[in-house]
Amino acid sequence: AQRVTQPEKLLSVFKGAPVELKCNYSYSGSPELFWYVQYSRQRLQLLLRHISRESIKGFTADLNKGETSFHLKKPFAQEEDSAMYYCALIVSNTGKLIFGQGTTLQVKP
Amino acid sequence: ETGVTQTPRHLVMGMTNKKSLKCEQHLGHNAMYWYKQSAKKPLELMFVYNFKEQTENNSVPSRFSPECPNSSHLFLHLHTLQPEDSALYLCASSHTRGTNTEAFFGQGTRLTVV
Numbered sequence: 001a002q003r004v005t006q007p008e009k010l011l012s013v014f015k016g017a018p019v020e021l022k023c024n025y026s027y028s029g030s031p032e033l034f035w036y037v038q039y040s041r042q043r044l045q046l047l048l049r050h051i052s053r054e055s056i057k058g059f060t061a062d063l064n065k066g067e068t069s070f071h072l073k074k075p076f077a078q079e080e081d082s083a084m085y086y087c088a089l090i091v092s093n094t095g096k097l098i099f100g101q102g103t104t105l106q107v108k109p
Numbered sequence: 110e111t112g113v114t115q116t117p118r119h120l121v122m123g124m125t126n127k128k129s130l131k132c133e134q135h136l137g138h139n140a141m142y143w144y145k146q147s148a149k150k151p152l153e154l155m156f157v158y159n160f161k162e163q164t165e166n167n168s169v170p171s172r173f174s175p176e177c178p179n180s181s182h183l184f185l186h187l188h189t190l191q192p193e194d195s196a197l198y199l200c201a202s203s204h205t206r207g208t209n210t211e212a213f214f215g216q217g218t219r220l221t222v223v
Binding site: 032034036043044045046049051086090094095096097098099100101102 | 139140142144151152154157159164165199201203204205208210211212213214215216217
């Protein structure tokens, strides 16, 4: 079964602390994974995708096929990073985008 | 502006009413989606349309009826809803092939069923 799991509903850190938002997936085949972010009063938008292998707003995510994980990391959290983060997996050729439960990141001053 | 527009932004309806949600995209995407976002549950995929054909119905009750007249427009017709259907309904669109399959989301319609 295709599934995305984000075990933490809420992650609260202080400004400047490292952040790791966990994501595990279940998918038979080669997965294409994404992190989406929803800031307060804004629409859901793409943060980064694993095939790009880029850093966006200081965030990175590495696909670990052995552990079936795609954790989102940032070495030094900023207050403006406070938002809801969704890990997502796309089923090839169908466009079906499956989301995890979402993790609220709260960065305290 | 991401190119996906949803109307109305807010809707209050009674359980016996019939209403429709509209979504429009001019990004040239071939796929459009309806998602339900409620406070106590994860983002739920409801329907997927690919080149106007419905390719996914995620066990959605028949009181929700989607319509996709063309690749740029998607509707969600609502009738005899229940209070538990109150949620934020999100529309999205994307390409499904190629290297850029990023989904673009609308602002959502906040639905309240009374």
